[in-house]
Amino acid sequence: MPLRPAAPRRTGRLSWLELDSVRLEGNPLGDSHRRVHPVYLPAGYDESDRRYPVLFCLAAYTSAGPAQVNWRNQGENVPARLDRLIDEGRMPPVIVVFPDCYTSLGGNQYVNSPAIGAYADHLVDELLPEVDRNFRTIPEPAARGVFGKSSGGFGALHLAMSHPGHFAAVASHAGDCGFDRVYLRDFPVAAGVFARYNRDLEAFVRSFWRAKRPGGADFHALMVLCLAASYSPSNDQPLGLSLPFDLRTCALDEEVWARWLSFDPLVRIEQDHAHLRELSGLWVDVGSRDQYFIQYGTRAFIDRLEALGVEHVYEEFDGTHSGIDWRLDHSLPWLVARLKAASGDSI
Incomplete structure (x- = not known):
């Protein structure tokens, strides 16, 4: 056998x-x-x-x-x-x-x-x-x-x-x-990653694709950007998306979050x-x-x-x-x- x-x-x-x-x-x-x-x-x-x-x-x-x-x-x-x-x-x-x-x-x-x-x-x-x-x-x-x-x-x-x-x-x-149970915990992690790039989202994405060893937090931050681009696009914002949280305080933006929940x-x-x-x-x-x-x-x-x-x-x-x-x-x-x-x- x-x-x-x-x-x-x-x-x-x-x-x-x-x-x-x-x-x-x-x-x-x-x-x-x-x-x-x-x-x-x-x-x-x-x-x-x-x-x-x-x-x-x-x-x-x-x-x-x-x-x-x-x-x-x-x-x-x-x-x-x-x-x-x-x-x-x-x-x-x-x-x-x-x-x-x-x-x-x-x-x-x-x-x-x-x-x-x-x-x-x-x-x-x-x-x-x-x-x-x-x-x-x-x-x-x-x-x-x-x-x-x-x-x-x-x-x-x-x-x-x-x-x-x-x-x-x-x-x-x-x-x-059940987005409120799935996504919310990633927002503080993503905010911390973006802070390393002075909250410049495009700089983070460019760095991610050039990094030799991106970490788990980096993948989660990139995923949050993908979700935001999908659920809350905004032409006048960096990368054409609105995040559902404040980059400094991580306070939830209820208006943007409501757009996510609609999906x-x-x-x-x-x-x-x-x-x-x-x-x-x-x-x-x-x-x-x-x-x-x-x-x-x-x-x-x-x-x-x-x-x-x-x-x-x-x-x-x-x-x-x-x-x-x-x-x-x-x-x-x-x-x-x-x-x-x-x-x-x-x-």
């Missing part, structure tokens, strides 16, 4: 979809509008004219689509996990898109913002139809799903509520929720739950020991889903925010089972 598990008998392949984005052209961060998005094509794709349902995988903060398909020395990247799940008969073959939405602020929340770029529009207005044109998808919303972890899980919920009618099923793994799934559900009710499948899970305290807002979100009569599956597992890719073994077969499949397909 081999020490390591053998690879599946049949494996898919990656294709790289290059796309010049009109939506991202001229974005204020100067990030490239030319993106290369990995696309997983299942085993057998090249031997038939079959059409497939499609999933979009939204990466967490600090990551992007290309990182999702990188080789791993231990465990599985997402394509290897898909190969195994399909080979074991736990889910039918599916196309999976890994969008590259990385930015100079270290990641993405997948929203439209004049401070960072129109990434939600890029996904639904540009990448989605380009995937349908270039690959044998089932080109209709009933055959599309979106999933992600952390910021990617938030992005999946955001797209379902802000851009309804493009995806039929959604899975959010530890998606940002919180726990707040948005009150007016947008009808869009979630229209989904063929909604999966939410979170670790009971999540170190960012996302479990608390998620529990409240689930309470509201139940009170509003929105069908869903919720699982709270024994784990943290880290090392939770194994959750895809549970969510992906469930998600694909709720999508329209090609005629004759079955699990």
